Each structure stands twice: as structure tokens, then as C-alpha cells.
Amino acid sequence: MIANTENLRILSPVNGIVDLTEERSHFQIKQDGAWTTTSPFLRRVSNYETFLEDCKKGALASLDFKDLPLDKYFSSFQKTDSFEIFLAPYSRYNNLPFLSIIAKEMAEALLEFSQMLAEIFPNARIHNFLNTSGLSFTHPDGIPEYFISKHSKKDIKQITSDIESRKLMYLGPETIFHILRMVYYLEPFTRRHLYVCLVDRKGRIDTESRYFFLNNGQSLDFIIQNFDKRYKVASFESMYESVSPHDIHSLGNFNIYQHNILVLYERLPVIRNAFPCIDCFECNTYCPTDASPYSVIKGNADDFIKSRCIECGICTLHCPSGIDIRTKIVGAKLA
Ligand code: SF4
Ligand code: SF4
Known part of the structure; x- marks a missing residue:
């Protein structure tokens, strides 16, 4: 509800x-x-006002930016203004193939939606990457600032500012999937996919794709029955984020606004005291935006280019000394 x-x-x-x-x-x-998920496709003519009403009625939210209701997001773009719209092929961690799902089940609706966007925002320039061939996903391609920067060849800082000042609109495939469900199938945002990923005691990730399409508020107790009892610890965060572990018996209820991944661990990676930095430079080497996280670790926070950091977590994942670089760079960004 x-x-x-x-x-x-x-x-x-x-x-x-x-x-x-x-x-x-x-x-x-x-x-x-x-x-049901089998509602018939309805060819509906929308204008700016009816589209905003659909977003509100369907309780649609952006699944690319946190805590952003879509009616407020779309209404913050004036229909007569010129701005750019990016229809992007990747969700944040791209765990599920939303583009294939849309192409298979909702191709007609997607076509209608693309035409509707052009009509309700006549001065907007639309960059449609949904059918672009030859793209392949590598994290952080699903982070909006990074994706737009990569494909517009503009600086991340400029892109971040343009996103905030509504010169750029970003819609990823999971957000588009739920817009299509509401506008063309009259199915409000009451269900969301939960991707489940398994990690064994040696830290190896089982890459088989497992996902459930769940109702908001549904109890997650069924997870216990569906997976091997070896998996005792769970986390709603991806590998690139700080893990907040839960006992698998206390997962609670599914919240479509917050949850889309569940990682089940045989046991959590040992939380050890970090070793000293060995100056291997891996953090800087793997940083996709050249933000220089190494500077933060070395106490030269002024050399860390915080406006370029997209908090992708890649530097932390690669640090052989187990240093929690993520927490340190978040602190440096706030300073
Ligand atoms: S500093 Fe770390 S979190 Fe920030 S962009 Fe670089 S790799 Fe990602
Ligand atoms: S990856 Fe870790 S150990 Fe290597 S330079 Fe960066 S902080 Fe130091």
C-alpha cells in the first residue's frame, strides 16, 4: 500500500x-x-498534466536518485525549457536486464513513451541509449553522473551541477520500466524486483541470476525457506557499499523504495583491522574518475578532487590493505 x-x-x-x-x-x-503483471497494453494519449497525474497516482519514484518522487521530478522541468534528457540503458548496479524485459514485454509502450516525452517537452534534446548497440556494462556505468559524463564528454562536476539545476534529466531502465507499467498498463508502483546474490565463505560470488518480483511490504521470511541454510547473514547493500548485516531470520519486510538487492553470505568477510597503506596506488589506478582517493589516505585531502568522486566504492574494493577508503572519502567530502 x-x-x-x-x-x-x-x-x-x-x-x-x-x-x-x-x-x-x-x-x-x-x-x-x-x-497482475498481465494487464493489457493501453494506448493512452498523455499530456504534461495527465502524465504528472499518472506519476502521482502510481506513487512512482525515481529509482536512479534516492527519495525522489517522479511527479516532483518531472514537474521541476518546465515543459517549455530547453534541457537534455538521457534515456540510459543501465540501472545503478545493473543486476537485472531491464532493457531486455522492456524489449520483450513492453516494446510498444516504450515507443509511445519516447514519443510522449518529445511531445510534452518539445524543447528538450533526447539522447536515447536504450537501443544503442555495442555498449557493455561495467560498474560505475549505471551511476547517472558517470554515464552522462562518459557519453557527453563533459566533466563530472559540470554534470552534477547540471543534474541539480535541472539542465539534465536522467531516466534509467528500472525507472522507465515502472513508468511504462503505470502509464500503459495502469499498474502502480507496488512491486519491485529483488535480486538475490550468494557469497560463499571464501568470498566467492555465485553469479547465477536469481530474482523475485515482490509486493511492497511483503514479508521476506520466504528467503529462509528458499536458500541453503548455510547462508546465515544478509545485507541489502551491494558489494560496493558499506554492508549493514542482518541475521537472515530478521530481514523484516520488503520496501520497494529502499531494497532491490539482497546479498546472502555464508559468513561475512572478516572485519579485520586495516593494514597500513602499502602505497600500491591501486585505489588511484582503479578510480574511474581520477579523483585521487590515495591523497585522502595520505592525509593530503586538499589533493583529493571531491567534485569528481561519485562514491562508486571501487577504490575500497581494490585496496589490498583492507582500508575503508569509502568512509574516509565521505568524511573528506563533508569537510
Ligand atoms: S574516489 Fe573511490 S569512490 Fe570516489 S570515484 Fe574514485 S573510486 Fe569511486
Ligand atoms: S589501494 Fe590501499 S594500500 Fe594501495 S595505495 Fe590505496 S589506500 Fe594504500
């Missing part, structure tokens, strides 16, 4: 959309029951 109210979301295993009444004294449920 999703509440269309400011800063309030209700998690429930029951599907539906709930709004405050006009007097803001009661909640009213507009729809209830289960949505």
Missing part, C-alpha cells in the same frame, strides 16, 4: 493506493486488491 502524502509511506502486504481526504483528516483507499 502506498500513501500519496508528503513524506509518508505505509508498508503493507496489501496492494492499494491511499490518499488523505481533502480535509486531511482521514486516509481513503482508492484501489485495493492484487495487480
